[in-house]
Amino acid sequence: MEKKPVMLKIDQVQCHNENYATLFFNHGIEFIPGQFVMLWLPEIDEKPYTVSFHSKERFGVTVEAKGRFSQRAVALKPGDLVGVRGPFGNGFSFDAHANVCFVAGGCGIAPLAPMIESVPGSKTIIQGARSDDYLLFKDRFSGSDVHYCTDDGSFGQKGFVTDALADAMANNMFDMVYTCGPEVMMKKVFDLCEANSVRCQISLERYMRCGFGVCGACVCGKERVCVDGPVFESQQIRTLDDFNKKALLKSGKAVTLNDYFSWRSA
Amino acid sequence: MEKKPVMLKIDQVQCHNENYATLFFNHGIEFIPGQFVMLWLPEIDEKPYTVSFHSKERFGVTVEAKGRFSQRAVALKPGDLVGVRGPFGNGFSFDAHANVCFVAGGCGIAPLAPMIESVPGSKTIIQGARSDDYLLFKDRFSGSDVHYCTDDGSFGQKGFVTDALADAMANNMFDMVYTCGPEVMMKKVFDLCEANSVRCQISLERYMRCGFGVCGACVCGKERVCVDGPVFESQQIRTLDDFNKKALLKSGKAVTLNDYFSWRSA
Amino acid sequence: MNVNFLGKQLKSPTVLASGILGNSFDILERVHGAGCGIVTMKSIGPAPRDGHNNPTVIDLGHGLINAVGLPTPGFRHMDEEWEDLEKRDFPLSASIYGGSVSEFVEVAKFVAEKGPDFIELNISCPNSAKHGMLFGTNPESSFDVVSAVKRVTGQIPVIPKLTPQALSIGEIAKACEEAGADALCAINTAGPGMLIDIESRKPILAYKKGGLSGQMIRPIAVRCVYEICQQTTLPVIGLGGVTTGRDAVEMIMAGATLVGVGSAVKSRGIDVFSTITRELAQWLEDHGTTLEEIRGAAHG
Amino acid sequence: MNVNFLGKQLKSPTVLASGILGNSFDILERVHGAGCGIVTMKSIGPAPRDGHNNPTVIDLGHGLINAVGLPTPGFRHMDEEWEDLEKRDFPLSASIYGGSVSEFVEVAKFVAEKGPDFIELNISCPNSAKHGMLFGTNPESSFDVVSAVKRVTGQIPVIPKLTPQALSIGEIAKACEEAGADALCAINTAGPGMLIDIESRKPILAYKKGGLSGQMIRPIAVRCVYEICQQTTLPVIGLGGVTTGRDAVEMIMAGATLVGVGSAVKSRGIDVFSTITRELAQWLEDHGTTLEEIRGAAHG
C-alpha cells in the first residue's frame, strides 16, 4: 500500500509555553507508545515527531520550537493541513506487573506520556526541565508518583532528573526504567541503571529521511533509529558504540553529538 | 497481484482420437463452468482454451488439433510444462431446479462438460460430431438423457444436433438451453430457442490477447468475449449484431465468420 | 461535467487511451456511453499488420506490460468501420502511426477525410522497431512529422502523443508546439520492460520487451505532464495510470486539461469513465473548486 | 553459496545497492553479516553536500520514489570512516560521482588509495541537475569518464552504474566496455516520477521529481540487463526490484552475474540478503542446476 503523507487538519493547538505546543488531529492511528510520525509542511520540510497523545480517534504531537521547521510547526493554527506519514519505529516494550520508572528531560516526556498512560499499576515518574515554564503535561499523570525537577528550582526539586532517579532507586526495586531526553541525560540514566542492575529503555533521535529503514540517514552504530529504534533496550545500548558519541549530519558526515546538535543553528 | 502465466506440469495426456486430446494438470483453480484459461507454449503462442474437466485439485483442457498452436498442444507429453493464465470469463449461470438441455457440436462439449456435471437434477444432452470417432466424453454423462448425432450416422442418430433439439423441445419444456459449437450451429440453436420461447446460453470464440477486457481484440459487437463473455444469454444475444456474422482478425480487421475461420490456415 | 476542448464540447474530461478496446465502432460507442469524453481508436497504420504473437499483454498487479505490436487493418482496409464511424454521435480521436514522415502524412491525409474530431499522432510506440520510436525521442523528428501532418489535416486538431523515454519530454513538447500541434497527449507506455519465466527460461512476451502502463507509471506520467506544462501552453491529455478521481485531480494539478484512461479499464471496468468523472466532480464539490481553478495548481 | 567475481571470492551473489543504508562502517558490516556478498557505500561526491530537504523517500507500495539528492560528506571529509573501512573483513565497493570528468577522476584517485575492492561509478543519478545524469545517457561521455577513471584506479576494478533512461542502454554498456570497465551495474532508479499531494496542491518530494525503485521497476531492470548482455561480455550486477530468490533467478537468466538489492530491504528487512541467497540456492537445488548454468539462459 502506498504510504504517501496523508494531509490531516489540525483540530486544536495547545500552547504549553512560548516554545512548546501540541498539535492535535482527529484521526485514528494504529500506535504503540514510543512510535513517531513524519510531519510534512509542504515546501518547508518533513521531520519526525513522537506521538505524545493518543486515543482511538485522536492523536497529538508536541513540538519544541527550535529551528526552521519546528518554529513553523508551533505557529500552526486549527484548520491548517499537515502531512502525516507513519507511525514508524518499534515503540516501548512492557512486561505486565512490572514496577517501572519514567525519566524525562524537557520534551522527552512526549514519547513517554502515552506509555505512562498505557502501563497499569505502580509507576514512578521523574520529570525535569530548565524551569517551571518548560515542564510539560503537569497535571496529566495525577495519581502516579510524580517527581519534578527544574534546573532553577522554579518548580519541584532543584537539580537534575538523574539525582532524583538515584534517590528513587535507593527506595525502589524497578524492573524497568524508561527514559527520553537529551542524549547526555539518557546516558547518565543508563549508567545508573547498569550500576543498579536495572533494565532500561531509551528513545533516540537522529536525522531521518525515509523513516522505514532504507536510506541509512539515521544510523547509530549498526542500528537504524527509525526501524530498529527509536527505542533501544539495555542489551542493545551496551553495544551501541555511537550512543552519546556520534551522529550523522544530513550530508552523512559523522560528527560528535555536540556538533550534531549545533550544526542546524548555522 | 501479478498474473503472469504459471508453468504447470502436464500430469496426463488423454488422446481421444487422432485430433483431440485432453491435457490434465494436478493444480487447483477457482473455476466456474464455462470459464477458460490462456495456455502458453513458450516461443510458440498463447491461446484460450475452455476448462473441460475440473475437480478440486485437478483440471483438464481439451484441444482439437487444427493449426500451429493446437497441433503442438495435442502432441505434448506428461511432464511437459505449459504456461497457464486464468481462469477468465464469466462462465455459465444456472437457476436451481431448472430443466435444462445441453447442445454441443464437436469440441463444443468441452465448456459444457463441467457444467453438465455441476448441474443437479434432470438434464438432456444432445451431442453431435462429424463421426463416431469425433464424439468426445462418450461415457462421461451416463445417467443423463444423452442423444448422440453424427453427420455420417456412424454413432447415434444420423443428422444435426439442431434436428435432435427440435425433437427434444417437442417433448420437453426446457428452462434453459446451453450450447457450444460452431457459431452457425449455435445460431440455429438460438433461433430454435427464440421460436420456442426458451432461454439460451451460448459460448463464443474470438481472437484474444489480454483475456481481461483491455485490448479489445476479442470484441463481438459491443461485448468483450473475454470478460463480458464467453457466455452470453438470450437477452444479450438478441442485440449482439456480430453474432454469427463478424469477427476481428489478429490485425483488428473485421471480417465475415467464414473468412475469420479460414484466415489462419493460410 | 461539461468541458470544452479545442472547441468541442465534451461530456467528461476523460479520454479513452488508444489501443484500449477501441477496435470497432460498437465498442467505441459503448465506451462513450459509459461516460467517456473522447474515445480514441486503436492506432491505425499504413499497411495491414498482425502485431505480435501472444503473450502480448500481462497483468503485473500494479500495472500492465504489453507488446501488442501495433496491429492494424491498415488505413485503406477499414471501409466498413469508417462508414459506421461517420454515423457516430460522439467525439472521436483517430490515432495514427507511420514508419516515416511520408507514411504519417499518407495515413493522416486519408484519415482526415474521414472526419474524426481529433487526430492523435502516435510518435511514441515502443513495440515496433521500425514504427515511431525515433520520432518521439528526438525534437527535430518530432517537429518534422507534426508539421508535415499539419499540412494535410485541415481544420482537424492534431495531438502528438509523447513517450516518457525522451530524455527531455519538455523539449519534445516544445518542438511539437512549434510545429503547430493543437494539443499534446502524454504518456505512452513507460519502460520498456521484460519478464522472464524462470521455469521455461524464456521471455514471456512473444516480442520479449513490452511497455509498462497502469498505476505503477502514474508518477512518471505526472512528472511528464508537469514538465510539458512548464515548456508549452498547449492543452494536454494527461494519461498514464489514472485510475480514480483523485488520480485525475493529481494529473490536472500537474497541468492536464483532460485525463486519459487505459489500463484502469481492467481494475474498474468500462464504467471507469463515469466513475472517475463522478469522483472528480465530487472532489471538486467537496473542495469548493473547479477544474479551471485546479489546473496546473501544483506549479504555483 | 560462494561466487567468484572479478577475482574476489564472495559468500553470496547478492550486492547491497548504493544509497541503501551504506552510510557508515557499522551498518555496512551489519549488512555483510546479514549475508551480503558485496556492500556498496552511499555514493561519495567531490564536495560536502546536504542533499535535498525532506520528503526525500516515499513508499509507493509496489516500490519507492526518492530524491535524496546525493548527500555526501565529500571524499576528503571521511577520514574516520576510511580508517574504519581499512579494518574491514568484507568486500567493499565504493560508489563515487562527480559533476565533470575531472571531478570523477579526483574522487576516484583519492578513493582508490583507500583500497576498496571495487569502485562503482554513479554515472546515472537522476536526483541532481548537475551531477552525473549526462554521462550515463550518452555513449561518448560514458566512455570519457570511464576511461579517465580507469587511468587513476590501478588494479581496482571499475564498475559503471547505468541508467534505464538511456535511449539504448546496450550502447552505453558497449562504450563502457571499450573504455575499460571491468563490470557493469544496472540499473539506477527509473523514471523519474513525481507525486502531487492534491490537498496542499504541492509536489510531495522537496525536489519535486524522484527516481523509482523496487518491485515496479524489475521488468525495466531485467530488460536492461538483457540488452547489456546482448552487447557486452562484461559481468553485470543486476539491480532493480530484486526482492526474492525467484527475482534473482530471473535477473541471472537475463545475464546478471550478481544481483543487487536495495528497496527490498524495506519489505524483507536487512536479512533480505541471506533470505534471497537461501531462496536462490534452494531453487537451484530443486531444479538440479547451478548459477553458471542458468546465467543468461533466457538468451538461448
Ligand SMILES: Cc1cc2nc3c(=O)[nH]c(=O)nc-3n(C[C@H](O)[C@H](O)[C@H](O)COP(=O)(O)OP(=O)(O)OC[C@H]3O[C@@H](n4cnc5c(N)ncnc54)[C@H](O)[C@@H]3O)c2cc1C
Ligand atoms: C524519532 C524522533 C522523534 C522526535 N520527536 C520529537 C518531538 O516529539 N518533539 C520535538 O520537538 N522534536 C522531536 N524530534 C526532533 C525533531 O524531529 C526536529 O529535529 C526538531 O524539531 C528540530 O527541527 P527544526 O527543523 O526545527 O530544527 P533545525 O533547524 O534542524 O535546528 C534548530 C536547532 O535545534 C537544535 N536541534 C535540532 N535537532 C535537534 C535534536 N534532534 N535534538 C536537540 N536539539 C536539536 C539544533 O541545535 C539547532 O540549534 C524527534 C526526532 C526524532 C528523530
Ligand SMILES: Cc1cc2nc3c(=O)[nH]c(=O)nc-3n(C[C@H](O)[C@H](O)[C@H](O)COP(=O)(O)OP(=O)(O)OC[C@H]3O[C@@H](n4cnc5c(N)ncnc54)[C@H](O)[C@@H]3O)c2cc1C
Ligand atoms: C474462449 C475460447 C475458448 C476456447 N476453447 C477451446 C477449447 O476448449 N478447445 C479447442 O480446441 N479450442 C478452443 N478455442 C480455440 C483455440 O483458442 C484456438 O483458436 C484453436 O485451438 C486454433 O488455434 P491454432 O493456433 O492451433 O490454429 P490456427 O493456426 O489459429 O488456425 C488453424 C485452423 O483452425 C481453424 N480455426 C482457428 N481458430 C478457430 C476457431 N476459433 N474455431 C474454429 N476453427 C478455428 C482455422 O480455420 C484454421 O484453418 C477456444 C477459443 C476461445 C476464444
Ligand SMILES: Cc1cc2nc3c(=O)[nH]c(=O)nc-3n(C[C@H](O)[C@H](O)[C@H](O)COP(=O)(O)O)c2cc1C
Ligand atoms: C494493451 C495496450 C495497447 C496499447 N496500444 C496502443 C496503441 O495502439 N497506440 C497508442 O498510442 N498507445 C497504445 N497503448 C498505450 C496507451 O494508450 C496508454 O498510453 C498507456 O497504456 C498509459 O495509460 P494507462 O496507464 O492508463 O494504461 C496501449 C496500451 C495497452 C495497455
Ligand SMILES: Cc1cc2nc3c(=O)[nH]c(=O)nc-3n(C[C@H](O)[C@H](O)[C@H](O)COP(=O)(O)O)c2cc1C
Ligand atoms: C533511498 C535511495 C537512495 C539511493 N541512493 C543512491 C546513491 O547514492 N547512488 C546510487 O548509485 N544509487 C542510489 N540509489 C539507487 C539504488 O542503488 C538502486 O540502483 C535502485 O534503488 C534500484 O534498485 P532497487 O529496486 O533494488 O532499490 C538509491 C536508491 C534509493 C531507494
Ligand code: FES
Ligand atoms: S530514516 Fe532512512 S533508514 Fe532510518
Ligand code: FES
Ligand atoms: S482479449 Fe483483450 S479485451 Fe478480450
